[in-house]
Amino acid sequence: MSQSLLSAEGIGVTYGKARAVHDAGLSCPAATVTALLGPNGAGKSSLLHALIGGVRGAGGSVRLAGESLDGLSPNARTARGVSLVPQGRHVFRSLSVEENLAVIADSLRLPRETIGEALDRFPILRTRRKVLAGLLSGGEQQMLAIARALMSGPRVLLLDEPALGLAPSIVDELMATVREVAGAGAAVLIAEPSLATLRIEADHGLVMQRGRVVARCAGAELDQTYHDVLGVSV
Numbered sequence: 353m354s355q356s357l358l359s360a361e362g363i364g365v366t367y368g369k370a371r372a373v374h375d376a377g378l379s380c381p382a383a384t385v386t387a388l389l390g391p392n393g394a395g396k397s398s399l400l401h402a403l404i405g406g407v408r409g410a411g412g413s414v415r416l417a418g419e420s421l422d423g424l425s426p427n428a429r430t431a432r433g434v435s436l437v438p439q440g441r442h443v444f445r446s447l448s449v450e451e452n453l454a455v456i457a458d459s460l461r462l463p464r465e466t467i468g469e470a471l472d473r474f475p476i477l478r479t480r481r482k483v484l485a486g487l488l489s490g491g492e493q494q495m496l497a498i499a500r501a502l503m504s505g506p507r508v509l510l511l512d513e514p515a516l517g518l519a520p521s522i523v524d525e526l527m528a529t530v531r532e533v534a535g536a537g538a539a540v541l542i543a544e545p546s547l548a549t550l551r552i553e554a555d556h557g558l559v560m561q562r563g564r565v566v567a568r569c570a571g572a573e574l575d576q577t578y579h580d581v582l583g584v585s586v
Contacts, residue, residue, distance in 0.1 A: 356415075357382040357539040358403070358434065358508045363412035365398040365563075372398040374563045376412070380508065380539040380556070385530065387550055387571065388543040389578055390560030396543035397439055399560070400510045403541075404436040405429045416508065431460065433507035437514060441497040445486030449477055449496055452485050456500045470499040473529065491522035498526065502533065509533055511542045515549040527552040547575060 356379040365373035373395045380386045390396050402410040405426045414421045421429050426436075444452050453467045471478040474495040480488060485496060494514060501509060511530070515523045530552060534540045544550040557574030559567040559581050569577040578584070 355382075356380060357417055358415070358541070360403060360414045361412055363399060363402050363410060363414070365395070365402050365407050365410050372563055373402065373410075376560075376563070376565045378541075378558055378565060378568075380541050382507070382539050383534055383537050384555035385534050385540045385542065385552060385571075386556040386558065387547065387552075387554035387574060388541060388558045388560060389546065389550075389574065390543075391545060391582070394560040395563040396560055397512050398563075400436060400512050400541070400543055401438075403510060404434060406436070427459070430504060430506070433504075434510065435501040435504060435506035435508070436510040437494075437497045437501045437512065439512040439516065441490075441493045443485040443488075443493050443496050443500075446484060448482050448484055449488070450481040452496055453500060453503065456503050460504050462503060466503050470503050473499050473502065474525075491518050491526075494518060494522070494526060498529065507538055509538055509540045511540070513544055513549075514542065515544060515551065520551065523549070523551045547578075 358380040361377045363373055363376040376399055388396055401407045403414055405424055416432055416434060421432065444455060453470045457464065457466050471481055476492060477495055477499060480492060485493060514526055530540055542550060554571035554574060557569045557571050557577060558565050559578055561582060567577050567581050
């Protein structure tokens with residue numbers, strides 16, 4: 353694997369007495385897509401939230417281009433270049449599409465033109481810019497969530513089950529954007545339960561089981577690796 357842009361070592365996440373992530377590590381090179389696969393409950397979401405700094409008391413170390421992010425808040429990590437699109441999208445449902453984008457622009461002190469650029473990333477968003485986010489389809493909400501995450505021009509994009517509940521044609525459109533983002537130099541890490549739902553050819557693969565990263569492989573080997581580790585095909 354080429355030199356890492358985002359790296360993590362010894363990540364541990366605990367909720368009360370339950371251990372969600374055990375001593376997890378990963379390496380995501382620039383200009384690549386890394387798939388993080390594992391069944392529900394494997395710890396994928398907890399790991400991504402630890403990378404963005406959203407889990408209080410998470411152990412381990414996270415580095416961006418060799419620079420430590422430890423101790424930084426999610427907003428500070430976003431300002432440094434790491435963005436997360438969480439599972440469930442978490443758009444502001446009572447605000448319009450345009451207002452959702454304006455909130456992010458204001459919070460990150462981005463120039464106002466970034467709102468227009470975000471609307472242009474998915475043309476349907478421009479036609480729906482005055483519509484409340486809560487009235488959008490699931491696919492449109494996911495487009496909005498990804499457009500918001502990309503407003504700051506992140507060096508690392510984390511996506512937590514972006515294909516959940518969406519039609520294959522919508523997923524294909526989203527993944528085309530993801531591949532463009534990686535092609536422009538970003539490191540992309542996508543957590544999904546299977547390659548079938550992911551619908552993108554990953555450059556690298558990781559497999560999680562019971563809170564641990566149990567396998568690492570090239571993207572072309574991910575299907576076989578997943579089968580070998582978990583006994584099922586992806």
